[in-house]
Amino acid sequence: MNWIRSKISKFVEIAKNKIKKKRSSDTEASESLWISCPGCNEMQLKIDLKKQYNICKCSYSFDLDPKTRFKNIFFDNGEFELIECPSFADPDLLNFEVNGKKFIDKYKGYQKKTGQQSAILIAKGKVDGLNIIAAGYNFAFGGAAMTIRESEHLLLAMQTALDEKVDAFVSFVQSGGMNVTGNLFSLAKGMPAIMMATKMLKDAGIVTVAILGSKTTGGTFCNVFGNDFIFAEEKAENLLFAGKRVSASVNTGHEMPSDFGHSSSLENHGMIDGVLDRVQAKSTISTLVKVILKKAEKSNTSSSNVTIDRSLQKTSTAI
Numbered sequence: 001m002n003w004i005r006s007k008i009s010k011f012v013e014i015a016k017n018k019i020k021k022k023r024s025s026d027t028e029a030s031e032s033l034w035i036s037c038p039g040c041n042e043m044q045l046k047i048d049l050k051k052q053y054n055i056c057k058c059s060y061s062f063d064l065d066p067k068t069r070f071k072n073i074f075f076d077n078g079e080f081e082l083i084e085c086p087s088f089a090d091p092d093l094l095n096f097e098v099n100g101k102k103f104i105d106k107y108k109g110y111q112k113k114t115g116q117q118s119a120i121l122i123a124k125g126k127v128d129g130l131n132i133i134a135a136g137y138n139f140a141f142g143g144a145a146m147t148i149r150e151s152e153h154l155l156l157a158m159q160t161a162l163d164e165k166v167d168a169f170v171s172f173v174q175s176g177g178m179n180v181t182g183n184l185f186s187l188a189k190g191m192p193a194i195m196m197a198t199k200m201l202k203d204a205g206i207v208t209v210a211i212l213g214s215k216t217t218g219g220t221f222c223n224v225f226g227n228d229f230i231f232a233e234e235k236a237e238n239l240l241f242a243g244k245r246v247s248a249s250v251n252t253g254h255e256m257p258s259d260f261g262h263s264s265s266l267e268n269h270g271m272i273d274g275v276l277d278r279v280q281a282k283s284t285i286s287t288l289v290k291v292i293l294k295k296a297e298k299s300n301t302s303s304s305n306v307t308i309d310r311s312l313q314k315t316s317t318a319i
Contacts, residue, residue, distance in 0.1 A: 066121035066136020080125035085117035089152035096181040119144040128286035143176035151190035158197040168207040177218020198226040232263035
């Protein structure tokens with residue numbers, strides 16, 4: 001019977017070689033006119049997707065660079081002013097190097113590729129008449145991993161929001177988390193500082209909103225939960241602290257739900273406030289902010305001199 005097994009094995013090997021396809025390189029994929037949609041598994045023309053702000057007909061939202069979002073979707077008349085990244089913010093304090101390759105060289109490559117100073121593009125402008133500062137994470141910039149440079153850029157923007165008393169601070173978040181090359185500089189300084197700054201914005205009466213895009217993981221995923229409101233784009237996936245495989249191993253080997261880390265699952269479990277269409281997000285956010293600010297204004301006009309200490313936020317507010 002060994003000769004039968006040998007014949008079958010040989011036949012299977014020949015069949016594998018015939019149907020085996022060579023995996024496309026990153027360069028080939030980027031240069032291709034087509035892209036496969038994870039939402040519906042259909043091939044889409046990139047030029048058609050671009051006309052629809054990278055939204056597939058099945059509503060799956062592909063990555064969208066923040067400059068396009070700000071100019072074509074979010075800010076009134078596409079007009080905004082960029083908030084520059086602080087010049088002192090060093091993305092590579094540890095002079096990280098692996099196998100002779102310096103991280104700073106990779107970082108400079110991301111800057112050249114995207115035309116951005118850091119992985120986050122931050123701008124201020126009008127949104128339906130409101131004064132808003134928006135931060136857009138660019139996943140093409142090394143997965144928008146947060147070095148201390150990105151953290152300092154965000155902190156400067158938050159300080160600007162406080163100084164100028166803007167109406168809202170909106171973050172379009174898509175990031176692989178805190179950059180490991182930054183070690184404790186990213187984790188012990190970046191994360192706590194951003195969390196505290198977010199609380200300061202809320203204490204000052206500035207509405208904070210976070211909109212999650214696919215592939216928001218790690219420490220960045222944790223950071224967003226300090227905002228007043230949290231939304232996710234339609235059919236966004238991989239919204240979690242760790243991947244399914246890691247989560248399953250922690251969960252004593254049990255298989256994770258098929259929708260684990262999807263925007264719909266987060267909404268159903270009350271982790272976020274809702275799911276937003278990318279184009280309609282502007283009107284939804286501006287309406288929400290206007291309602292909140294109107295309520296706050298009404299509360300202030302009918303106030304007495306009594307001061308209370310609100311739980312958790314510990315903000316002294318006259319009512």
